Amino acid sequence: MRLRAESQSARFNVGRQCPNLGARLYEPQRSSFKIKLLRVTDSRSDRKFGHCLWEPRVDRFRANPYGGKAMSTLQDSLIELIRRTSAEIPDDVQRAILLALEQEKQGTIAASALQIIERNVELARRKSQPICQDTGSILFYVQHPLSHDPIAFEESARGAVRIATRKGYLRQNSVDSLTGVNDGTNVGPGSPTIHFHPHRAPELDVRLILKGGGCENVGAQYSLPNEKLQANRDLDGCRKVILDAVLQAQGKGCGPGILGVCIGGDRATSYEFSKRQFLRTLPDRNPVPELDRLEQDIVKTANELGIGPMGFGGKTTLLGAKIGALNRLPASYFVSVSYMCWAFRRQGARLGPGGEIERWLY
Amino acid sequence: MIALNRPFTEEKIRALKVGDEVALTGVVFTARDAVHGYLHDGGALPPGVDLRDGILYHCGPVVLPDERGGWKVTAAGPTTSIREEPYQGAIIRRFGVRGVIGKGGMGERTLAACQAGGCVYLHAVGGAAQVLAEAIVAVRNVYFLKEFGSPEAMWELEVRDFPVVVTMDAHGRSLHQEVLAASRTALAERLKEPAHSA
Ligand code: SF4
Numbered sequence: 390m391r392l393r394a395e396s397q398s399a400r401f402n403v404g405r406q407c408p409n410l411g412a413r414l415y416e417p418q419r420s421s422f423k424i425k426l427l428r429v430t431d432s433r434s435d436r437k438f439g440h441c442l443w444e445p446r447v448d449r450f451r452a453n454p455y456g457g458k459a460m461s462t463l464q465d466s467l468i469e470l471i472r473r474t475s476a477e478i479p480d481d482v483q484r485a486i487l488l489a490l491e492q493e494k495q496g497t498i499a500a501s502a503l504q505i506i507e508r509n510v511e512l513a514r515r516k517s518q519p520i521c522q523d524t525g526s527i528l529f530y531v532q533h534p535l536s537h538d539p540i541a542f543e544e545s546a547r548g549a550v551r552i553a554t555r556k557g558y559l560r561q562n563s564v565d566s567l568t569g570v571n572d573g574t575n576v577g578p579g580s581p582t583i584h585f586h587p588h589r590a591p592e593l594d595v596r597l598i599l600k601g602g603g604c605e606n607v608g609a610q611y612s613l614p615n616e617k618l619q620a621n622r623d624l625d626g627c628r629k630v631i632l633d634a635v636l637q638a639q640g641k642g643c644g645p646g647i648l649g650v651c652i653g654g655d656r657a658t659s660y661e662f663s664k665r666q667f668l669r670t671l672p673d674r675n676p677v678p679e680l681d682r683l684e685q686d687i688v689k690t691a692n693e694l695g696i697g698p699m700g701f702g703g704k705t706t707l708l709g710a711k712i713g714a715l716n717r718l719p720a721s722y723f724v725s726v727s728y729m730c731w732a733f734r735r736q737g738a739r740l741g742p743g744g745e746i747e748r749w750l751y
Numbered sequence: 752m753i754a755l756n757r758p759f760t761e762e763k764i765r766a767l768k769v770g771d772e773v774a775l776t777g778v779v780f781t782a783r784d785a786v787h788g789y790l791h792d793g794g795a796l797p798p799g800v801d802l803r804d805g806i807l808y809h810c811g812p813v814v815l816p817d818e819r820g821g822w823k824v825t826a827a828g829p830t831t832s833i834r835e836e837p838y839q840g841a842i843i844r845r846f847g848v849r850g851v852i853g854k855g856g857m858g859e860r861t862l863a864a865c866q867a868g869g870c871v872y873l874h875a876v877g878g879a880a881q882v883l884a885e886a887i888v889a890v891r892n893v894y895f896l897k898e899f900g901s902p903e904a905m906w907e908l909e910v911r912d913f914p915v916v917v918t919m920d921a922h923g924r925s926l927h928q929e930v931l932a933a934s935r936t937a938l939a940e941r942l943k944e945p946a947h948s949a
Contacts, residue, residue, distance in 0.1 A: 498772060502876050502916075505876045505882050506878070508882050509876075509879040509880070512881040513880075518825065518880075519826060521828060521877075522826035522828050557825070560813060560826075601878070603830075603877060603878075639930065639934070640856075640877075641854075641855040643877035643878045682948065685947060686948075690946070690947065693941060694937045694938055695933055699877060700930055701874070701916060701918070701926065702926070702929075702933075730877070730878055
């Protein structure tokens with residue numbers, strides 16, 4: 390493909406569908422606004438791609454609850470949340486890594502791999518640098534009171550991602566799937582992804598997961614029954630396919646890994662819910678007894694397979710497994726397995742009314 | 752821990768076996784998808800680069816300009832190697848490469864080329880960007896920077912005590928194949944028994 394890029398401006402009315410993104414464009418307090426398009430032409434096929442560079446400037450949003458000073462406080466808090474998530478592994482994960490290190494036999498390559506991992510965790514924290522160079526997909530989970538303005542929040546989050554990328558807390562990691570263009574901002578369709586969950590309480594809790602590509606690639610979704618694995622539509626069938634996912638992944642997802650699993654749902658909600666399991670801490674126990682048993686069994690059994698850190702062989706294949714269930718249609722039975730690498734980057738902050746960080750959640 | 756220093760002769764490489772931990776000191780060249788595709792399609796090495804007895808590193812480092820007009824590596828973990836499987840064997844043979852550093856292991860064709868030519872696959876710890884960046888003591892040069900962009904460019908890096916594990920050796924053994932086979936058998940055994948009760 391030979392690509393030629395040119396940029397153009399166009400004027401759009403609010404509420405119109407963007408010809409490139411398919412998304413509805415909005416901007417408070419304006420009836421129309423200018424958008425900048427990057428037109429990319431493939432000169433061999435003359436095929437045209439559109440790449441939207443529209444970025445509402447954060448400082449235009451004066452008339453929202455985060456107007457003025459609070460807006461920049463919120464943005465600063467989100468930048469700090471991103472920095473901390475990228476450079477500091479949460480305590481529960483670090484403890485699990487140390488425990489694994491104790492259990493591996495000294496002098497084995499499994500133990501050395503865990504030592505390098507442990508040293509890397511310390512070094513990243515001390516230097517305030519990304520734990521892994523793949524700073525991953527940026528997934529926000531926001532629990533907010535009913536009065537909260539999600540549009541203003543989203544703009545702050547996009548601004549924070551942009552700045553965090555410039556500061557090197559995030560790698561330039563987001564690529565236009567059609568043109569291959571990486572505009573270096575990490576902001577685009579689907580990046581960052583923000584899940585809003587309103588609740589009837591005054592707290593604003595923002596959680597962030599950075600999920601790398603290597604481990605995302607070894608995730609798997611199974612449709613039960615699965616004849617080859619002799620997995621029926623019951624918990625035993627779920628167990629078989631989950632363990633198959635561990636076997637297939639070997640060390641390729643930078644193990645020891647942590648599984649997030651969803652039983653049920655449709656294809657999309659199932660994967661989404663499997664990722665949400667990563668918000669749980671490693672030592673917590675599932676309140677549903679059957680799922681709790683399954684979680685404990687998966688970790689024990691996986692650690693008997695001898696895959697080990699990085700697939701080098703050894704006792705630590707998984708550091709944890711977290712399983713949730715959603716209702717399904719009678720016709721389908723999905724089990725979705727998301728794999729998280731040892732570089733498990735998850736953090737959260739409770740924010741005060743002015744957008745300031747009140748306390749850390751992990 | 753075995754110290755492996757330049758020059759990387761066939762004799763030293765053939766002496767390595769699966770499971771050996773190696774501290775590598777010398778020069779490595781980064782190469783990702785773009786460089787592999789280019790070399791595989793018959794592309795020439797840039798003037799001044801010789802891969803004979805050389806080592807390739809599957810890595811797209813984060814490199815920033817330093818104060819003295821040079822470069823500084825701030826993160827340099829391995830990327831998934833299996834993407835280069837279609838090209839690797841031919842490149843090992845054509846250029847006389849002695850070592851390939853990456854993560855996740857590679858397939859049959861690379862293993863055969865390692866055995867025939869005297870080359871090893873060296874596994875670095877995936878995700879350990881900071882530890883590995885510390886083992887890179889200098890950026891000696893960069894090639895194809897304009898053509899392929901920074902992560903895909905060919906960076907000539909000087910490393911000291913760079914920690915890797917031999918997971919595919921020059922005698923036809925692959926730790927990846929062995930662990931996969933053993934874990935598959937172990938799982939089949941485990942599935943015959945009831946689950947652990949909590
Ligand atoms: S899987 Fe995780 S640790 Fe491995 S390279 Fe990707 S983000 Fe880093």
